[in-house]
Amino acid sequence: MRSENTVTNTINRYRSFRYALILEGVAVGAISGVVVVAFRYLLGYAEILLNSVLNYGRTHTWFVPVWFVVLAVAAIIVAMLLKWDSLISGSGIPQVEGEIMGEIDECWWRVLLAKLAGGLIGLGCGLSLGREGPSIQLGAMAAKGFSRITKRVKTEEKLLMTCGASAGLSAAFNAPIAGVLFSLEEIHKHFSPEILLSSMAASITSDFVSRNVFGLKPVFTFHITHMMPLGTYGHVLILGVIIGLMGVVYNTCLSKSQDLYQKLPGQTMRLLIPFMLAGVFGFLYPSVLGGGHSLVEVLSSGEMVMGSLCLLFVLKFVFSMVSFGSGAPGGIFLPLLVMGAVIGGIYFNAVGMVSGSLDGLLGNFIILGMAGYFSAIVRAPITGIILISEMTGSFSHLLTLSMVSLAAYLVPDIMRCAPVYDQLLHRLLAKQNPDKKAVLTGEKVLVEGMIFHGSAAEGMKVSEIAWPKTCLVVSLMRGEAEFVPRGDTKLLAGDKIVVLCDETAEGQLHRTLQEFCETVKMQ
Template identity: 50%
Template sequence: MKYILAFEGIIVGIIAGSLAIIYRLAMAYSEITLEYILAFGSTHIWAMAAWFGVLTLMGLVVGFLLKWEPMISGSGIPQVEGELQGCFKASWHRVIIGKLVGGIICMFGGLSLGREGPSVQLGAMGGKGFSRIFKRINIEERYLITCGASAGLAAAFNAPLAGTIFALEEIHKNFSATILFSAMTASITADFVSKYVFGLSPVFHFTVTGFIPLKDYWLVILLGVLLGFAGVFYNTVLLKSQVIYGKFRGLKPEFRPVVPFILAGVLGFTLPQVLGGGNTMIQLLGSGKLVLSGMLVLLAVKFIFSMVSFGSGAPGGIFFPLLVLGAYIGGIYGTAASAYLGIDPVLINNFVIIAMAGYFTAIVRAPITSIVLITEMTGSFDHLLALSVVAIAAELTAGMLNGKPIYDCLLNRILANRNDEPVIDSIDKILISTKVRQNAMIHNQSIADIDWPDSCLLVSIIRQGKEIIPKGNTVIYAHDTIVALTDEKDTIMINEVLREMCEEHEYEFDLKLSQSRL
């Protein structure tokens, strides 16, 4: 099973990587075309008026796509998590079409949305499509969806390790050798495909000539605490933005995307740096030419524009915009520390880099992913200690403030707004079979004495080719195959728990061997 999934992970990685490449290329050409349109419109009033008409039309088209396929709304990551949890079953081909078309239109219009969420959802649906075409079983399909999500993020950011960790830490919410290996093969494959097209350079380019002295690490800890507060505030406002849209009764959901498109038009002719995911803002920050007041203005406008864009339900992610916001918080913090605390100005970019990790941690509540992601995106391990410290401080602060992971909150909101029940419930059952290894936890124990997981019923034991109906006093031995019945929505969790109970434990084996020698 492990090696079959690894081979399928390679195929899914190619599919997910190809979808992410299409999305990234379309975004790049959209940004270039948008710059030309804005430059032309700023000198021709009629072109400016015509552009606002086009923006309104694009908003209506996106609204129509959202009505046609609601699962393409927003980031797409909560929808993937819901799919794995059995909350709904998306139509993979409709999601791929709708997300590609809708996301590209949003990027062409300049909305403050990122490419990572759509890439994750596109990759996940690519994995599901592969599973459906080749008629894989349910549990294998869920593994392939996870592989596709991992590959999508890897291709979006040239970050294969971060894609793997994110799939396990945030989407799959479980670490296992099987899914780790298959997700890694998918991520590395997608990363190879992506780098073949976009090159080997990291996503962010910051000039760093020094390192934060250990005596000044109190500033790193303080920054992590501030980012913890800022992350909780971000989540609160983001969720409120969706509520505010809902309060306008006359503004139907399919018309809501028009609002950020019109705002994008206004900002395009007044402050174009805040348009799109934030590449221009990152380049400005990395150049070192921005003063403190300029960073504050760009941070405030980008924050508000991001809330308006995502709150409308338009298809697009929050990853990249929130990393840009985190970078600017770090830039402001580093500039202030340099001006008032005597910190060497060459260290400002260090604070920019580590702030992205802290802000991401506080919002998504995935510290391991944040550390690995920023390390890969900057192409340097030199900041690993500072990244770890700021991520831990931000995680602890957000936890003490009772901040919830943003994608869990968004998934809960989607479920709360649904009029129907999840498509998978306790009526749908699935059988799981696992072989008991030598020295397993349940070896030589009676069924009544074993602490079985909830939502799991042992229905059969296969021993030497014969089936045994289990009873309370039935003893399980090595080489038995146990067959359990569980809810379909709990398949992944139960399978992992049973596998842990049935696999060989080396520590116990070594202990018994040592005792026998004595």
Template identity: 45%
Template structure:
């Protein structure tokens, strides 16, 4: 009966889920706040050291940077699940194909992430915050003795809370958990993730204040007569996002071909950071300072393009090494630079208002995110929350949809799905056993609409356990006929969960962002 309550979300379990979400959100929020504070100190040290204001000689810098890079490599050897961003690892664990030791991951993420930012690596805090939040959720589940199915609810709540605390964006965290991590709408996940995200946002704002992450001053909104420019920018963001994904994946292949052990790979971005520190300091770190510099204006189109290309290449060099840090914030910085470049160029070529360049920067961030991650709704909600203004909603939506469609037409794969596939192919020892809870809604005209359960083409290793129709729970029988609007819950074998999820997305009528054949390729 307890397992059934978990699967259907009925009875006292739904009420208990509210309080569990709040506790998970508080734990994840506190962990991410500590991580943000650590990265703040590390970034300040990096700027002082590389600018020369810290009083460290060049030989001293070389020694410190070499020691730091080697220490990061040792930490990643000690806990490989802490490598890179962490979002693919969280997705893999929720699907039952990866398993992390939450304490080791948090330890390696804090120490390695702080060192990476102190060395000036172009890595962000959002993806690590998602993994740290998920680790905090797993810790809470372990302390309460929860089973695997409930544990994954804690993981989802913690991941949502992590992104919320990283960017002061509670709605963005919830939508990210639904659209990107699970790729489906689930009332249970929505309930727990919403409570966790709000709790984490409250904790974060107690430390960092109520201001949005990017409080850009936007004097005017983009007039309707300029929406042709937004379509062009959407095309550029779609193409740029596809290029960004390609560069990130090619950088990982480049490191794989190097005849050196993985623990020494961080020496290459560390050396690059030493050189870049005095030449192009704006591209160091996550990208927050770069976006603020672009928002203030005064940079020529050539200078903006240099920041755009330099940030993209340096991010790929840092991320490909396996250093603990994400591409979430650097990706937004690259997209913002592309938007600012177009806005500044349009002012010179077409006579648009130069003050609108900051508007193009904002919509460029959202469009680039949608093209890289293939999560358009998350992009719209997240950028709206991060800038603290709804005045961009229509223009952001126009660019996001155009960029998303363009990236799809160019054959670009969602970056986090591609990274997860790479991890699964290279880290088979991480696969875990157990069952995974999958949910979906039967859409009109789909392969399951009007089909009896006994005739439903369900994938092998998948068991239909519950049907919710008009707020009524139905126990599936062979003669039960599925109807449009039914919310179906299935248990899947953990070793096959990813492919079963893709198959279920197709059967229920939701177009999978990554068809199974392309996944094999």
């Protein structure tokens, strides 16, 4: 009887919370916004402190070995935090995706504390990592904490975590629309009114909190004064192809770097490498330290020559691989955007050596490089286009950004190079659950799925799909109509289904939905 009541409550709650979820999204946006803004604010002071330390070390050589000792201690502390909770490793985005899929279960307060501390230490010491991944995970964990404290049901909790992830990205980059799109395009990989509206409420609220602290200016303050002439659009496509190839190199090298690090004994040893290298670069070539936000502003000034750009890209690329591969808490968004900007600058200078057809368009190629590299690596082109537009404060370049993103997307897709977060999620799940065994817990969750055009499920009856044993299709939405399907109900493209399942079968259900409903079959 209790199980039946739980199922009934879950379904009734799902049907009644669609509008309440918007208000909860506002609450989550405010909470996540405060957490992420605090993280971003402290990172700003950490960067100022790091620059002061390095400047002091350049004029007082006795301080150099002291700084390396500090870096070693920092590496040991981060290793201890990773031992306390291994799920703070890396960007945190695969962890959020894995939890929403039902594959992992993070301790929200432990991840919140450890990620905050580990991220501040790693980025504060100069590792080539970004703030956006930790911000997304921090936002999601703050939302999970809100859900647990207010005793939300599992289905609602996952939607609130999505709201928190959107709010995290929004507060990290002052990019509310990109925060919403990232949740739709990357985390859930389908559109849903519940996800869209609640994430939008959270993202806007979080952005409001952020702008009250950091002001109304966009993240990048350089201005692009020229629109690209139609005659230069061929260069946009060429750049997109080049960036697509570089994206394949990036994803491949990132995977290989993690493989190499796994051969080293102990987490402390793995972390000592990037922390020591941060000390070396700090005194010899500080431009590669940190995420590289200020570097984009320098690039846009046009002061760097071709040789300097090439050297910067190589060193930034290598240091990013070393930093992220070690498992240190930190993201890849900002470093990859910076590297994309450098590629755009290199292309601009290379063409400029041959002709002057691109004069005055350096800023254009910088943002094209950023959007294209994001699309090639993350494989979320819409998010990349809007993210760059919001970060620069200009939506006047959507056509060229779309062209370069499409070209950069197609190259790795044709070469069958998996998106970076899919790679990282697969690695995480293989590590977390090597021999996962399902045990029925009585906890029930509702999972949404969409029937894609050309998928195997299109035209099939509900009973013909190999659902996991503990799953039941409880709702089918076709346009504005909603009804309870039967076994002989035929599924059509565009249908949205809601499946009730045991919590332990959620991961298997997601794989079934992906195989039958979301994968387009070529016949």
